[in-house]
Each structure stands twice: as structure tokens, then as C-alpha cells.
């Protein structure tokens with residue numbers, strides 16, 4: 001899949017794309033990321049990409065012209081018959097979640113636009129943006145962190161990207177574990193600062209370990225996200241043993 005990121009700060013992406021397990025996805029082109037700077041499509045000696053808001057008020061607004069010319073260049077290079085969706089990061093948008101990330105990870109990609117300043121001239125949004133995506137109910141200084149969040153979450157869902165075969169299946173929200181939250185993790189030493197790792201995990205009994213992990217997932221999810229327990233129940237994903245355990249932990 002291919003993602004074209006339109007950003008005034010492409011340098012922010014260099015260390016991100018070159019670090020951690022997801023680097024493989026970006027370097028192999030499995031998740032093919034192209035960076036574009038609207039400043040390269042700006043006019044005049046000063047290459048302006050922003051200007052003062054009509055009607056007054058604080059801050060600056062990203063101009064429609066440089067963004068539109070940049071997008072035209074992106075679309076020419078992508079050159080597909082059915083053009084990729086144009087996404088703008090914005091507090092207005094649909095909140096990014098696991099279901100959304102799964103949809104993106106099975107898609108052909110998108111054009112991701114990172115706003116800056118007070119935001120983007122509404123006429124560009126009306127003319128070119130297909131959907132808006134939010135990272136949550138707070139305000140960032142730019143869409144870059146939101147773009148990285150989406151790219152990172154999508155990359156780790158690609159087959160073979162995580163070190164252990166598809167270990168994302170064992171992460172929170174994944175269907176393979178019925179959409180529950182993850183269980184706690186422990187590593188060496190067995191005793192640290194007077195605290196022992198759970199005996200079940202040290203037992204070497206596969207079934208006992210699996211039951212312990214399942215119980216912790218149920219317990220944690222029931223406590224922190226009861227809505228996810230309801231969803232799993234409604235989807236018929238909870239066994240009698242699961243239900244009995246949930247009654248026991250109340």
C-alpha cells in the first residue's frame with residue numbers, strides 16, 4: 001500500500017521511518033511512504049504557504065493554492081484510475097481506533113494531509129478532502145503526530161513486520177483475542193524488589209499459562225473497558241468458563 005504524506009515538516013518523519021520494528025515495513029515498501037512539502041509548490045520569493053485569517057483573529061491559515069498544487073502532483077505520481085482517499089487530520093474527524101486502523105491496513109493507502117497553524121483554508125477541504133481523522137479530543141500543533149500514529153499502527157498489522165510471527169494477534173483489541181485488552185507481562189528476574197512474577201507464568205504448563213492470561217484479560221477489560229466485554233459477549237466470544245470467571249471477579 002502507498003501513503004503520500006503532505007507536510008510542512010517532512011524532516012520529522014525521517015527518524016520515525018528509520019526506527020523500531022516498523023522500519024522493515026517502510027524500507028521494504030510494504031507500507032510505501034512518500035513525503036511531500038507544500039512549500040515546494042508555493043509561489044513567489046517567499047514561498048508562502050500560510051496567511052492571516054480573513055475576519056481577523058490570531059494565528060495563520062494554510063493557503064489552498066500550494067496544497068492543491070501539491071495534491072495534483074501526488075495524484076499524478078500515484079496515477080491510479082480510482083484515486084486514493086484524501087485524508088485530513090483534524091479534531092473534527094472520526095476518532096482513530098482499532099477498527100479504523102484495520103480498514104487502513106487492508107486498503108491501497110491514502111493521501112494524508114497534516115494541517116498546521118490554525119488549520120487549512122476551508123475551500124481546499126470542501127474541494128479535495130474525502131474524510132477527516134482525529135487522534136482524540138485534544139489539540140495538536142500539527143497533523144504529523146496523527147499521521148505517524150496511523151502509519152505506525154498500520155505497519156505493525158502487516159504480515160511479517162513484528163519479530164514473532166504476527167504477534168499483533170496477541171495485542172489489545174485484536175479479534176484473535178475477542179477484542180479484549182492485553183494481559184500484564186513479566187520478564188527476568190523472577191523476583192524483583194521483593195515482588196515475584198506470577199507462579200502460573202513460571203509453571204511451564206501451557207494450559208495453565210493460557211488460562212491465567214485469559215483470566216487477566218477478562219479481569220482487566222471488565223474493570224477498565226466494560227464496553228469491550230459487552231461487545232465480546234454480544235459477538236458470542238465468551239465461553240462458559242469466561243462467564244463463570246467474570247461472575248467470580250464481579
Ligand code: SAH
Nearest residue numbers: 089090115118119134135139140141142143
Ligand atoms: N484550530 C484548530 C486546531 C488547529 S491545530 C481547532 O481548533 O480545531 C493544527 C493542525 O493540527 C490541524 O489542522 C490538524 O491537522 C492537526 N491536529 C490538531 N489536533 C488534532 C487532533 N486531535 N487529531 C488530528 N489532527 C490534529
